[in-house]
Amino acid sequence: xxxxxxxxxVGNAIVDVIAPATDAFLAAESLPKGGMSLIATTxxxxxxxxxxxxxxxxxxxxxxxxxxxxxxxxxxxxxxKVAADVLGEVFRxxxxxxxxxFEPRPLSPTEPSGDLGTGRCLINVTPDGQxxxxxxxxxxxxLTPADVTAEVVQAAQIVYLEGYLFDPTEAxxxxxxxxxxxxxxxxxxxxxxxxxxxxxxxxxxxxxxIDSHVDIVFANEVEVTALFETEDFDAAVYxxxxxxxxxxxxxxxxxxxxxxxxxxxxxxxxxxxxxxDTTGAGDQYAAGVLFGLAKGLPMATCGKLGxxxxxxxxxxxxxxxxASLKALAQxxxxx
Amino acid sequence: xxxxxxxxxVGNAIVDVIAPATDAFLAAESLPKGGMSLIATTxxxxxxxxxxxxxxxxxxxxxxxxxxxxxxxxxxxxxxKVAADVLGEVFRxxxxxxxxxFEPRPLSPTEPSGDLGTGRCLINVTPDGQxxxxxxxxxxxxLTPADVTAEVVQAAQIVYLEGYLFDPTEAxxxxxxxxxxxxxxxxxxxxxxxxxxxxxxxxxxxxxxIDSHVDIVFANEVEVTALFETEDFDAAVYxxxxxxxxxxxxxxxxxxxxxxxxxxxxxxxxxxxxxxDTTGAGDQYAAGVLFGLAKGLPMATCGKLGxxxxxxxxxxxxxxxxASLKALAQxxxxx
Numbered sequence: 175x176x177x178x179x180x181x182x183x184v185g186n187a188i189v190d191v192i193a194p195a196t197d198a199f200l201a202a203e204s205l206p207k208g209g210m211s212l213i214a215t216t217x218x219x220x221x222x223x224x225x226x227x228x229x230x231x232x233x234x235x236x237x238x239x240x241x242x243x244x245x246x247x248x249x250x251x252x253x254x255k256v257a258a259d260v261l262g263e264v265f266r267x268x269x270x271x272x273x274x275x276f277e278p279r280p281l282s283p284t285e286p287s288g289d290l291g292t293g294r295c296l297i298n299v300t301p302d303g304q305x306x307x308x309x310x311x312x313x314x315x316x317l318t319p320a321d322v323t324a325e326v327v328q329a330a331q332i333v334y335l336e337g338y339l340f341d342p343t344e345a346x347x348x349x350x351x352x353x354x355x356x357x358x359x360x361x362x363x364x365x366x367x368x369x370x371x372x373x374x375x376x377x378x379x380x381x382x383x384i385d386s387h388v389d390i391v392f393a394n395e396v397e398v399t400a401l402f403e404t405e406d407f408d409a410a411v412y413x414x415x416x417x418x419x420x421x422x423x424x425x426x427x428x429x430x431x432x433x434x435x436x437x438x439x440x441x442x443x444x445x446x447x448x449x450x451d452t453t454g455a456g457d458q459y460a461a462g463v464l465f466g467l468a469k470g471l472p473m474a475t476c477g478k479l480g481x482x483x484x485x486x487x488x489x490x491x492x493x494x495x496x497a498s499l500k501a502l503a504q505x506x507x508x509x
Numbered sequence: 510x511x512x513x514x515x516x517x518x519v520g521n522a523i524v525d526v527i528a529p530a531t532d533a534f535l536a537a538e539s540l541p542k543g544g545m546s547l548i549a550t551t552x553x554x555x556x557x558x559x560x561x562x563x564x565x566x567x568x569x570x571x572x573x574x575x576x577x578x579x580x581x582x583x584x585x586x587x588x589x590k591v592a593a594d595v596l597g598e599v600f601r602x603x604x605x606x607x608x609x610x611f612e613p614r615p616l617s618p619t620e621p622s623g624d625l626g627t628g629r630c631l632i633n634v635t636p637d638g639q640x641x642x643x644x645x646x647x648x649x650x651x652l653t654p655a656d657v658t659a660e661v662v663q664a665a666q667i668v669y670l671e672g673y674l675f676d677p678t679e680a681x682x683x684x685x686x687x688x689x690x691x692x693x694x695x696x697x698x699x700x701x702x703x704x705x706x707x708x709x710x711x712x713x714x715x716x717x718x719i720d721s722h723v724d725i726v727f728a729n730e731v732e733v734t735a736l737f738e739t740e741d742f743d744a745a746v747y748x749x750x751x752x753x754x755x756x757x758x759x760x761x762x763x764x765x766x767x768x769x770x771x772x773x774x775x776x777x778x779x780x781x782x783x784x785x786d787t788t789g790a791g792d793q794y795a796a797g798v799l800f801g802l803a804k805g806l807p808m809a810t811c812g813k814l815g816x817x818x819x820x821x822x823x824x825x826x827x828x829x830x831x832a833s834l835k836a837l838a839q840x841x842x843x844x
Contacts, residue, residue, distance in 0.1 A: 191599075193606075227576070227603035229827065230565040241562070260595050260626065264526075268562035271528075291595065492564065 180248040180468035185236025185336035186314035187254030188293040193228035195298035210307040218310035232268035236336040242461025244273040245499040251275040257313035261292035303449035319351040328359040337368030364390035367397040441477030444485035454493030458483035515583040515803035520571025520671035521649035522589030523628040528563035530633035545642040553645035567603035571671040577796025579608040580834040586610040592648035596627035638784035654686040663694040672703030699725035702732040725755040776812030779820035789828030793818035
């Protein structure tokens, strides 16, 4: 392989189904607003039957981040598992069309779990722009260490891992393999905590994994306080920062905080006229920061790139940038 | 069946794949801008591979119209053919979620053509909002007279037929069956010419079908002049109006003309700030007019409802209304 990448992202390959919903609908379906629940096939079918007419678009947290890095003009690769079905082909098409390197080994019908379809995330968006996600992982769940190719991981400056992959055993093994390969090749390892429930389920394992493998952590306010079981945001950020080179923590409309080697940088959120759909905000923030880090830019610039990318994605439906993030960053004089 | 419907729409059940494109891309792919080409599986795969990252959303001309009628608060049914695959389920979900009655007989793998997938329309949208469509009909092409159920057709005031169905022999037979059932039940029969190429291919058959079966015709400027092989718009409209009770002809930004029983009504286009994607404009115009006719509203009101629906759909990506057309019509004091 003659490629070299700024970032390789490893995550759940998911197609999003996005539909408008009311708060009453969330309540009736017992969906925790703003959260992410994992659901089985039957529950997914039942929920989908009740949802409004929707739009399908490629998603998946790390996949969105890879797409964002490509939109900044960076070089990104992606590792994730799809099925050999229409939605798997849609996922592959969309991520490669935006310029991300992705050579999937689609789940074959003869493999164990070969009957699983490409993963789907049912996203109900309330009028305030909040998204409530119910994920049927399907084939994404069947990622194994064999899907993590050494050439791709070693060709990237940073390997970026999605915390959601801590759930299935084989996928977590794939995740650990990617981290090991990156470590051996002298690459940086980044992790996003992904979700407060993931943190709740695997707190000790995540702390252990961060201690032993991780250089850069992304989290939001809820996730970082859950990780250290504290209600004190600053205390949680500093506990995290003591464990890693770079801790980047988002706070929604209040912007973000990056602590890098003990130095704290506060970044304001970009002003926008209207929040339409917050899906992908954290993923695009990570894209901006990772792109900046790979290019060796100052930490304040990295944070600002993250803020610009997050602002772009929440101003429209869908989890990936529609405008060129490169053009936005150039207009802002950042690159 | 205890239902009664304002309109039953019969058409190609299609999922749209919408992606941004440049004029240079259209030229390189020899795609006639603003047109609709039918393509085979291999050509569809090759074109899709070259397109930008996209969004999938339920479409199909008559399906869009049925969705629009439901959005106005009307009762609509739909007849069309999907495959037993993920996109078929997406199509069924979306049209029923908006309130349209649709009980498909999905193509079974054991039937002839059972290997066809749900139809797809690859839509390249240029920066001027024009859409250029390449349609792989797939299962939609496999509509047969058996899919046209008498109970549904006879329960509707108006049966609305999509001209695209003139292409496949069996589908055209389904189309003729629907028209016959409607006629026998004393219902009105509406037809949209759909596409200038359809008109070019089947000019004589279309004129004959209109003469023998049709009460209401929808067309745009290009289609109506193609039908009568003239460059004179007014002459074409009057030739059409002489054949049917109601001729409704759209002229893009110049609005539309309805000639009903010899009486001409001119309707201005609704002013909008920016055209994002013209996909579905004609379909939503038809939805407004058909809804108005079913409710017995004056012709100027019918046209205005069409103009409002068309304006809503071209102000966003995707061929079906996102706002409530009922609310828009109420705000405008039309219903």
